[in-house]
Amino acid sequence: MSKMNCERAVEILFGAATPDAIERRALDQHLRECSDCADFQSRLESEEVDLLAEVLAQTTASGCERAADQIFAVGGEEPPEILGTHLQRCEHCRALIRARDRTLGVLPQLAVLDPGDVFTARVLARTRVESRSRHWMEYPVEWAYGIAVAIALLMLIPNSPLQGTSQELLSWLRGGEGESPRGAGWAQATVIPLSMFPVEAVREGTRIGGELETETGERATQVSWAFDSFGGHFLDLGGALTERDWEELRPLWREMQCDVRLVWRGIRGQLQAETDRNC
Amino acid sequence: MRSQQGRVYALCCHILRDRDEALDLAQEVFVRVWRRLDALEDPERFVSWMLSIARNAAIDHGRRAKARPPAQDIPVEDMGSLADQSGGPAMDAERESDRQMVHRALGRIGEIHREIILLHEIQGLALEEIARMLGLPLGTVKSRTTRARHELAKAVLAEEGGLSA
Numbered sequence: 001m002s003k004m005n006c007e008r009a010v011e012i013l014f015g016a017a018t019p020d021a022i023e024r025r026a027l028d029q030h031l032r033e034c035s036d037c038a039d040f041q042s043r044l045e046s047e048e049v050d051l052l053a054e055v056l057a058q059t060t061a062s063g064c065e066r067a068a069d070q071i072f073a074v075g076g077e078e079p080p081e082i083l084g085t086h087l088q089r090c091e092h093c094r095a096l097i098r099a100r101d102r103t104l105g106v107l108p109q110l111a112v113l114d115p116g117d118v119f120t121a122r123v124l125a126r127t128r129v130e131s132r133s134r135h136w137m138e139y140p141v142e143w144a145y146g147i148a149v150a151i152a153l154l155m156l157i158p159n160s161p162l163q164g165t166s167q168e169l170l171s172w173l174r175g176g177e178g179e180s181p182r183g184a185g186w187a188q189a190t191v192i193p194l195s196m197f198p199v200e201a202v203r204e205g206t207r208i209g210g211e212l213e214t215e216t217g218e219r220a221t222q223v224s225w226a227f228d229s230f231g232g233h234f235l236d237l238g239g240a241l242t243e244r245d246w247e248e249l250r251p252l253w254r255e256m257q258c259d260v261r262l263v264w265r266g267i268r269g270q271l272q273a274e275t276d277r278n279c
Numbered sequence: 280m281r282s283q284q285g286r287v288y289a290l291c292c293h294i295l296r297d298r299d300e301a302l303d304l305a306q307e308v309f310v311r312v313w314r315r316l317d318a319l320e321d322p323e324r325f326v327s328w329m330l331s332i333a334r335n336a337a338i339d340h341g342r343r344a345k346a347r348p349p350a351q352d353i354p355v356e357d358m359g360s361l362a363d364q365s366g367g368p369a370m371d372a373e374r375e376s377d378r379q380m381v382h383r384a385l386g387r388i389g390e391i392h393r394e395i396i397l398l399h400e401i402q403g404l405a406l407e408e409i410a411r412m413l414g415l416p417l418g419t420v421k422s423r424t425t426r427a428r429h430e431l432a433k434a435v436l437a438e439e440g441g442l443s444a
Contacts, residue, residue: 072428074406074421099432099439103384106377107400112285113292115302119284123309 004030009037013044067093072100283326284309286402287333293397294337296386304340308333327408330398334412384434392427399424 004026011017012027019027031038067086071093087093287308291301312329319328385393398404398412410420 068429069425072425072432074424095436096429096432099435100428102377103381103431103435104400104428106374106381107396108403109374109378110293110382111289111401111403113289115284115288115305119288119302119306123284123306126306126310127313 002026006034006037009034010040013041064090064093068096071097283329287329290330290333290397290402291337293385293401295341300340304336308336311336327404327412330402330404331412380438381435384431384438387434387437388427388430391423392430395420395423395427396431
């Protein structure tokens with residue numbers, strides 16, 4: 001004779017199933033061994049039992065678990081009638097319904113939080129830097145070389161409209177007398193960095209700077225952001241940097257120094273070459 | 280951008296539960312959104328697309344940050360809420376109290392359930408959108424939502440000092 005489980009025993013006690021002789025003996029055996037089912041049988045016979053509640057309690061999950069499935073179901077804000085009996089006698093589930101109603105009203109209020117005034121400026125600064133990099137990268141370097149070579153050739157070809165322009169331009173940038181259309185004074189006053197360094201040196205520095213600028217990936221973006229952050233801090237544009245900002249900027253600061261050093265090394269090398277030639 | 284930054288920041292705040300990290304990550308999310316705008320096929324799905332990027336970024340960030348000591352949970356008032364403030368000071372105080380209590384309760388529930396609450400109940404995404412975002416069957420998302428609501432309600436009761444969660 002196989003053993004009977006509680007679920008089958010409850011079915012038979014409720015009259016939901018009709019046992020044969022073997023199953024009747026198994027039920028008797030089960031009732032002798034299982035105090036819960038024996039107690040249930042005695043209460044059932046004394047008509048003290050709430051049938052619906054007992055069905056919920058005796059099936060696969062506990063009454064509260066089954067009630068929770070109904071209470072928190074999507075679209076189940078109105079509990080079905082079948083829960084009424086359980087809710088009448090279960091303070092825990094009533095409290096859960098109150099908590100549910102209170103919570104669901106509050107949750108949408110947490111959808112939007114203010115990140116502060118600096119947020120937009122920082123994001124725009126980062127995207128602007130990347131936008132410049134992207135713009136440069138849209139034009140292959142070969143094009144730039146091609147255009148430069150074409151201009152250089154035009155400057156050298158006899159009778160070309162640009163012949164001799166390079167000397168005039170160099171002289172103009174250095175503040176040569178009478179060569180600038182706006183006069184030497186203007187050139188000296190406004191193109192100070194260019195007049196301080198020979199054109200070749202500036203060109204070398206610009207080339208290295210350009211290579212750095214066209215670097216792709218996170219590093220270029222982070223370094224650009226770091227420059228913006230430091231600039232905003234020192235110019236008092238973006239508010240004071242927090243201690244956390246400084247911690248994040250520290251490794252980037254080394255990267256920035258490295259970039260500046262590279263540019264400066266190129267300029268200095270060209271300066272030295274210029275000096276050697278003059279000597 | 281201004282209209283959406285509060286949503287992204289809020290999502291990052293609720294996932295990371297650290298204001299400074301959420302600010303940094305929300306910036307990163309917007310940069311990523313800007314970079315990938317060309318990949319957005321249906322403009323009407325912009326919000327769910329953007330929140331999906333924010334959610335993935337926050338999860339990645341959380342994984343990387345697991346080695347670090349846990350951040351101190353921020354009080355919701357420190358986050359700066361933009362929710363409706365109408366109704367007078369007494370109503371404001373009650374709402375604020377409720378918001379703080381629910382925010383703390385959110386910190387008590389599991390990550391999987393919190394994610395569902397954030398996306399569905401807080402950000403208002405449809406269950407179909409969430410199923411697509413998480414790569415799960417709709418039925419799974421529905422049952423997960425039911426369990427998440429249940430867990431949150433128990434956490435709220437625990438916060439209130441009522442029945443144990």
